[in-house]
Structure formats: structure tokens, C-alpha cells
Amino acid sequence: MSDVKLVKDPYNVIITGVGGQGNVLASRLLGGILAKKGFLVTIGETFGASQRGGSVMSHLRISREVLASPQIPKGRADVIVSLEPAEALRVLALYGNPATILLTNNHPIYPVGVIKGDMVYPPVAEMEAAVKEVLPTARFIAATARALALGNSILVNIVMLGALGRLNVVPLSREDFREAIAARLATGQLAINLQAFDAGYGMV
């Protein structure tokens, strides 16, 4: 067991996004890494019918002492990692508090109402400015742009994990990630995923 201390116990992480963005893989990778380090980890997820193009959210609870419930109580998220900016805001409203660390991708995925022209998705820069007035530490990063530069938007979840690793709030090193991804994905995908992790690490 590593001697890494948690800032708070249980430490609560939410990874959120839109169905299809690789939210579940990101939470499982992180959960697996932490469980291997000897932490008690609970991951609460919902997936299935309601997630076809809908919001998805994973609750990770990390503890030395107690197996926490699969749902974080409202207002008790310590970190919110969001693969989509509007989802970040939705989750922050329910689970955030003034000390929550918010890290979000700045690339929007339009809800069907916006695609149809029935609703407007406001400019993300405007949203970012408004969020920072309430939560000055919030970080918006161009993770999708970086993933696309690496060749595939699907890498956005890994870019965001890299950025989370850099924040140093949960024990998640490049080596931890390399081991976890090597165990889960085909060897051919290892290099590109490590590049995505490094890219994210360098973005905060």
C-alpha cells in the first residue's frame, strides 16, 4: 500500500460528460489505479438507455477507511472532471461547493435541442467567464482540440485524465496510467494513449 495521504476522506471525484465520450473508461482506469494502491474505491455509474446522447456521470469515492456509497452527497464533490462544458456546469450546480476543483474540456457537444435550432448553446468563452466569477479556480482546457491534434477526438478522456494527474489531488502518475492502460487496451494503442495523457498533463 502506498503512503499517499488523501486531502480528505472520503475524497470525492466526479467524471462527467456525454454518452460516447469515454467517461466510463476514464473512471474505471482511475478507479483501478487507486484500488491497486490499496484505497477503498467505490465507483457509482449509470449507463444504458438513458445515456444515448445524454449526460453521463461517474462518482468516484476514494477512502482509506470506509467503503463509501455509490452516490456522492450533494455539494460534496472535491474534484469535477468534465469532458463537456455544459455538463460541468450541470454537475457543479448539484455537487459542487466553493472549494470544488473544476476541470473541464471547453469543446461543446450540442444537445439535440440546439442541433435542431430550438435552443442556443451560449459561447463557451462567455460561460467560462461567468463560471470563474462564482468559482475563480475553475479551469477550461482545449482537450478536444488536443485530442484531434493527436488524431482522434475519442482521446479526450485520456487528455483529461492527464490534466487531472497534473493537479496532484489524487495519486495518478504517468507510470500508474501506463500500467493501467497497458492492462486494458491492445498494445498498439498504448503509445497514442500515453501521448494523450502527457498532452493533458502539460495543459494545466
Next chain:
Amino acid sequence: MSYLIDEGKNASHLLMGNEAIVRGALEAGINVAAGYPGTPSSEIIECFSQVAKERNLYVEWSTNEKVAVEVAAAASFAGLRSLCVMKQNGVNVASDFLLHLASSGTRGGMLLVTCDDPGALSSVNEGESRLFAQLLEIPLLEPGDFQEAKDIIPWAFALSEEIRNIVMVRSVTRLSHASGNVRFGPLPATAAKAEFHYSGPLLDPDTGPMIAMIVAAPEAQHVPQQNKMKRAAEIFETCPFNTYTGPAAPELLIVTSSACSLYSREAVSILGLAERVGILKLATTWPLPQQLLKRHLAAAPEILFVEEVAPTLEDHVKVVAAEAGAEIGVKTFFGKKSGHLPSVGELNPDLVLAALSRIFNVPYEGTPAAFSGAVKALAAKYAPPRGMTFCPGCPHRASYWSINNAVKLDGRGGFVCGDIGCYVMGTMAAGFNTCKTLHAMGSGSGIASGFGKLKQFGMDQPVMAVCGDSTFFHAAMPALANAIHQRSPFTLMLMDNRGTAMTGFQPHPGSPTNVLGDPVPALDMEKICRAMGAKVEVSDPFDLEKTRQKLNHLMEYADGAKVLILRRACALSPERRGKKDYEVTVDESRCRGEDCGCNRICTRIFGCPGLIWDGEKKVSRIDEIICVGCGVCADICPAGAIVRKEVA
């Protein structure tokens, strides 16, 4: 090698509840597993299939849940350990056989694993399977966390063999689809020999035929069945999975089970009530361990029930308390009936916090109100809600487009009876609000068969129904047989997208491979429908005009049931995923936007996520990251502005 068969000493893995159930069954030496897919249960059969060869298991996706229980029962009759698995709605389907099975009893250990979905997160209802245990008179176990989800399975098999009856194990979405640390135990050797003994006397539990038959003699089987329940209740008094945490004489006793025990523990801890509140977490929720309950009820003046969906524990424990009233005194009860917890939806720590805060009159604020108010205002302004829709390139969107157009052109007020699958969205804007009834699997066809016979009462509306390929085999075939036999002139649109798409492409009897990927005979739905006597047409839903024409033609045909097979693999299916047939673009010089008169038919009505209304340029455009190149939208645009070019 799958981590599910890790034999390392002290091995520990982060497992989903469903995986923990599988590992528990492997540690119990399971031989046969059968199920029908349904969220949140589907991973269980999939995990068994991953280790089937190494562990010498027989695993199948059955045609429906009733067949799954029958298949698993056969294994039990032959002395093997078996398990059948389904979501809560599946228990309804299987219940007829289950009632008879509970009467005949079982031989090798047999479990019914149900994964309920409180809050209907991925269901059309939040039906409650726990009540079946009472109806069927079989024992019910509910694990409270991930470790227990594994550990309780071998215990449940032993119980099943002790009482010679099926045992029900119930999970919920927040265990099945959540993950936690699980320490592994040893795996047994995998030798098992199956043989069905039937030459002994009738009702002999080991050697007689397995027959549920108590015609006018309920004492023959019903009394032994009730004795099994009495024995289970005795065993439950010392079940190691019933646990109590808290002071010896708490001010309040929480009685809870399943994931709710975790919410209860967290809420008590947050409010600092550990010295005042005790938590009795029951794993054996039917029959209830009366003595254990009496002891705990006696120690506390007030009781709070924390459970999801129906007030099952609440009702049953109140009966125990009433019967023991003279011994334990009068209690005050809180729960759903007192209004301290909601009577619908899933629970969470906050709801339990609110109940405790009210009972103890201790204030609790989750999110600081000022912060929460400010962020909620931002979310309302900057985060437009996310509605459900069909995926880009989904054949169902194209099918519903043509169905809708055919109904309008027909002009006689026709309508479609809906069914269960991704295509439930036919009831919503995503499917152009095409479906006007929606109930259980296969019910669209049965209801349509009935509507089709109402002509003698003056009903002239053409009747249609939809069903998917897996649903066709699951429950629509008997309804279609009925319609053909009764000459009910409805049109079934069989949306064949090549697999049980909604739950993750599990095979069904029309699939060429089974759950292990081995080749198997694929039943031909077109030939089946023809052989049954229906008038059958087949169409590619991406060919909008031909599909519409065929449907209009079938709607005209009044002499009996008709089937239009709409065949096109799901856009997310392994055979389609990542493949683009067309490069699709919008020719901005031809898209006349708001001036066209089409009223933005492509984005506003057709609504494929790959097509975006560009509010600044006032034209439609393709989102190249999302578009999968099906090219269907090119046929929607009246101005010919959407251009598709075949990908070489």
C-alpha cells in the same frame, strides 16, 4: 485470461456488482447460466461467457426470461448448480414458470438473480421484483455491497440445496453498475456430472420426476414448500450477512437493505449520529428473521425504514412489530408511509440525510445555498438540457420517418403501437411521436392484433406495430400468430437491426453466432413470418421512398396480418461502427435556410445529431465528427442541398 478467474492468493479487484455476482458463482462451482439481456443485468451473462471455456460452463442468452429460467432449471434437475438472470421486468415474464418451479422444487443449487432499476434509470418502469419472493414463496437475499455481492452467492447456492428450492438474489442498478473492492476466494475444481433421475416415487426430492401438480391436493406440495420457507427463516436468524452497527440501545433503528444500507451509513456518519442511531442491514429480506428483528426492535423506540420503490420491508417489519407488540412495546415508525422518504424513485445519501435531519431536528445543508443558487442560475443560462435521441446513422430514425410519411399519405388516421427497445423513442420527438401505445415487450403486436378486430365497432383506422428483432423472438411471435389466425389486418414493422442493440448487441435466435461467438443456426424471420401466413415485404429503411411505398401498399391490404421487415444493422453494431458509406456535405449555395419553405426540415424535424443548424449563417451544416455518413438526410432535403458522395 480474465481477472474474473484470478486464482492468486489474496487476489483483490475492483469489480462491478454484476462481476462480483459472477465471481461468487464461479467460487460456488456454477455449471450453467442463462438469461435475457436487460439493463442493469446484462454484464452477468457476458462475464460468464468470457470464462465459459476455462471454467467448463454452459452459458446462453435465451429467447426470453421464462426460457432462461427453464434452461437453468433443467440443469438443477440434473444435479448441477445453475443461475438465471434478468432485469426486474423479466421476472414478470418468467413468473408463470417460477411459480410452478417453486412448487416442484429444485435439486442442484439454483438462483434467480434479478437486477432491479429503482428510479427507472434505464427502464420504462421501476417495477419491484422483491414482491415476487412473497408471491412465489421462495427465499430472497439482497447483498449490501460489492464484497457481499460475491460472498452471498455461494451461501445462496448452499441454501438452495439445503431447502431444495430456487433462491432469489436481488441487486439494484447502484450495485450492479457500481464498482468496489472485492477480495477473492478460491475457485473449486470444475468436474460435474449431469444426470436426471426420475424413476423414484412421485414427489421424492432426489429420485422422483420433477412435477408441479397439486390438483385439489395442496397439502402434497404446498405444505412441503411452506416448510422450506420455515427452514429458510430459521437459517436466516444467523445469516452472516445480516449485520447491525450502532449502540446497544439506539434512539432510532434504521432497518434497511441493499445499496440503501450504504446511503444510511453515510448519512448517519455525516450527521454525527453514530452514538444515537443503529443500522440493521438485512440481507435476508424474505422470509424475515423474526427473532433477530424482535431483538433489534425491542432495543429502539423509533424505527426508520430506508428502502427503494415499494415499502416492502416497512410493511413486513411492521407486521413483526405488531405480532410482538406485547413483548417489545409500541414503536414510532418513519419511512415512506410517514412521508420521511419518497414513495417513488431511487434513494441517495441526501434523501436519508433529509429524513434523519427531520427526525432528529438537526439542520443539514448540502450545498451552500448561495453558491448553489448562483451556479444553478448559470446552469439554467449556459447548459441547455440534453434530450434523448437516436444515434447518428440509426436505422430507426429513417424507419420512423417513412412510417410517419406513410401514415400521413394514407390519411385514414392510422397509428403505430410501440414496443420495447431503442425504438421506444418512437413515442418521442426523436421518433416523430409516431408510436401511440407503449407497454411491455411484444405488447405492441398484441395490442395491434386487438385494435385490428374493432372494425365491427366502426373503427376504420389502419393499425401498425413496431418490434425489434430480439423482441420478435422474445414475445411478439405469439401475438403475430394470434393476428394471423384471427385475420387481424395490422401491419407489423419488424425493425431488424441485427442484434439486441439497446443492451449491447447480444445475440438472439436470429443471430448467426451465440454468446461465445460460436456459429449457430440463425432463424430466418422472413421465412418464419411467411410460414406463419403473413404477407411479408422487406425493405432497407435507408431507402426512404421504397420503404414508404411498401408500407402504404401493405396498409391497403385488408385481408389479414402483414409484416414489413425493415432490415439494416444498428450504426453502433460491430459490423457498422466506424464505417462511412458516404461523405456528406451541405452545399451552402443551395441551402436556402429560413427562406426555403421547408421549415428547416433536416435539422428541426429529422433531427440527426450529425446535422446542425448554423444560427449565424442561417444554413444547415454537417458536424463531421458526429456524422457517420449514412447519407439518408440527402433524401430529406427538398432543395437538394445535402450532397452525399460514396466513400471509395
